[in-house]
Structures are given as structure tokens and as C-alpha cells.
Amino acid sequence: MSDLQAKPIRLHAFLAAAGIASRRACEELIKQGRVEVDGQPASIGQKVYGTEDIRVNGQPIPVLSQKRFRYILLNKPKGYLSSIKDPQGRPCAIDLIAPSIPDRLYNIGRLDQWSSGLLLFTNDGNFAAQLMHPSSEIxxxxxxxxxxxxxxxxxxxxxxxxxxxxxxxxxxxxxxxxxxxxxxxxxxxxxxxxxxxxxxxxxxxxxxxxxxxGPLSIGELSPGQWRDLTEQEIYALKAYMSSRPSNKGPRK
The missing domain is CATH 3.30.70.1560 (Alpha-L RNA-binding motif)
Known part of the structure; x- marks a missing residue:
């Protein structure tokens, strides 16, 4: 397990990153007693590593360390939503990637509908939660x-x-x-x-x-195009996150 994956995150954030539901809805699932961690009822505020036996309504959530992680950079065009789906049927950025990727992906952060540019997608819940958190200062x-x-x-x-x-x-x-x-x-x-x-x-x-x-640039991607991050880019981004002041311990 990498140093990044060794940092625990709150259970409701982990479940949301895994695509179960929104963070608020995942908190409700925990309150209703429908979530278990290693056979015990989960609690609000509980932190997990993602390697535990986590179940929702008795169904296991895949262990993150056993999944093949994908890190994808998309040049989101104007007019696309940063959502997994839209009840009104408007186009979503994930639609530009999903037909080619068997993994269940989710976007890291958002861009409003009429903004364009760099948007990241992944199936790595720990990575997504840490990158999105304001304390990461990316x-x-x-x-x-x-x-x-x-x-x-x-x-x-x-x-x-x-x-x-x-x-x-x-x-x-x-x-x-x-x-x-x-x-x-x-x-x-x-x-x-x-x-x-x-x-x-x-x-x-x-x-x-x-x-x-951070260290990732949109490069020569045209609107609507996407690509996997290179190993060097993944390493650079994780190293960049670890170097931020909030991840270096107490400030003097």
C-alpha cells in the first residue's frame, strides 16, 4: 500500500467516491444502520483505509487495493455537466469517457457547465477524496x-x-x-x-x-478528448500533494 493510500478518509466520503451515492446520502445510509465495517455497524465520522470489509445493505464494496486504478485527464467542453448523470438529460462529461472504459469512474472536483478545460476522473477513492479536500491546497x-x-x-x-x-x-x-x-x-x-x-x-x-x-497541464488535448495520466504524471501529482504545507505536519 502506498503512503497516499495509507491515510484514512471518512467513511461517507469513501462510499461517495466509490459511486454509492452522494456524501449526504451516504451519511444517511450510515445513520440508518445500513453500512458495516468489518462486521460492525458503522458510525458517522468513522474513518477507513479502503481495505476493510465494507458493506452496504450486506453487499461488499470492492477493496481499493485490489482494483486497477485509472487516472484520466479530460478536456471538458463547454455545455457539459460535471455529474455522473443528469435528470434533465443534459450532456455529462463522463459520457465522453464511459463508452471506452469498463471501470466505474467519478470526477475529481467540478467545472461549471459553461466552463471548459482540465477535469480529472478516477476510480481511486482515497486519491480523489484527498485531492478534493480544501486542506490539500492544490x-x-x-x-x-x-x-x-x-x-x-x-x-x-x-x-x-x-x-x-x-x-x-x-x-x-x-x-x-x-x-x-x-x-x-x-x-x-x-x-x-x-x-x-x-x-x-x-x-x-x-x-x-x-x-x-498542480503539476498537470491540459497540454494539446482538444475539447472532448481525454487520455490516461502517465506513471510520471501520477507520481508527480502525488508527490506534489505530499509537498503541500498542510501535509507536512503542524506549521510553525
Whole structure:
């Protein structure tokens, strides 16, 4: 078992990553006594490694260490949802991958429907949960083209922090490269953060594309194309995650 897999995660997050249901629904399953870990009723907040005998309604969840892990990078086109399925029948990003992959995959993080760019998929629950957790502090870079020139104070204000409706939005870095174009790096990344800040300045995103997550870049993939990560990329991403300040122990 790798060092990354040796870190436990909360049971409801593990079940959600395994595709059982949403995190909230998995918590309800645990509350209802429908989840067992090594023959004992599970409890809310319980942590697991993924190698235990975990059962939902008596049915075993596959041991992660016995699965062949897949790590896939997709260039999500505009108009696709970051969901496994949509009740309204709108196209989902997973539909671009699923016909070619027998494994049950789930996306790591999200991009809103009208944003494009780098989106990761995997069947490695531990890896997904740790990468998605805010404490991982993985930086994500976005390319933005706006419908109007970007005002002079935009970059400094966004990096200093902007409070909108009681929520503070703060970019790690902003680099304006043309009157209507910028590169923005976020660490945590709240829902529609860049779009909300743009709207605050009277701007609208004509293009909002995620081009990098940590050491991974979108490269030459065209919208709708995907590929497996190389072993070197997987190693680099895991090493990058381990190097983040939150994973090095207490800060001085």
C-alpha cells in the first residue's frame, strides 16, 4: 500500500467516491444502520483505509487495493455537466469517457457547465477524496477572456480578497496578459468564484478554461478528448500533494 493510500478518509466520503451515492446520502445510509465495517455497524465520522470489509445493505464494496486504478485527464467542453448523470438529460462529461472504459469512474472536483478545460476522473477513492479536500491546497490555474477590458485594480483586489454576500473570494495569483485576458490561480476555489468576482467588476467571461491542476497541464488535448495520466504524471501529482504545507505536519 502506498503512503497516499495509507491515510484514512471518512467513511461517507469513501462510499461517495466509490459511486454509492452522494456524501449526504451516504451519511444517511450510515445513520440508518445500513453500512458495516468489518462486521460492525458503522458510525458517522468513522474513518477507513479502503481495505476493510465494507458493506452496504450486506453487499461488499470492492477493496481499493485490489482494483486497477485509472487516472484520466479530460478536456471538458463547454455545455457539459460535471455529474455522473443528469435528470434533465443534459450532456455529462463522463459520457465522453464511459463508452471506452469498463471501470466505474467519478470526477475529481467540478467545472461549471459553461466552463471548459482540465477535469480529472478516477476510480481511486482515497486519491480523489484527498485531492478534493480544501486542506490539500492544490493550486488550479484558469485562462479567462472577458467581454470588456479588465480594470486596472482587478488583479490587486482579487489577490487581496473580495467579500461578496458575506463570502470572501481570494485568488492566489492573477496575471493580466492582455486588455481582456488573464490567468488566475486559485487554491481553494469556491463555487463560481471567478464568475462572481468578474460580475462584481461588471465583466462576463467569454472563455473560462482550467488549464492546470498542480503539476498537470491540459497540454494539446482538444475539447472532448481525454487520455490516461502517465506513471510520471501520477507520481508527480502525488508527490506534489505530499509537498503541500498542510501535509507536512503542524506549521510553525
Amino acid at each position: 493550486d488550479k490555474e484558469y485562462f479567462v477572456q472577458t467581454d470588456q477590458p479588465i480594470p486596472p485594480g482587478f488583479a490587486a483586489s482579487f489577490m487581496r480578497g473580495i467579500i461578496l454576500e458575506g463570502v470572501r473570494y481570494r485568488a492566489h495569483a492573477v496575471r493580466v496578459v492582455a486588455p481582456d485576458k488573464a490567468h488566475i490561480v486559485l487554491i481553494e476555489g469556491k463555487n463560481r468564484e471567478i464568475r462572481r468576482v468578474l460580475e462584481h467588476f461588471g465583466l462576463r467571461a467569454k472563455i473560462l478554461e482550467r488549464i492546470r491542476i
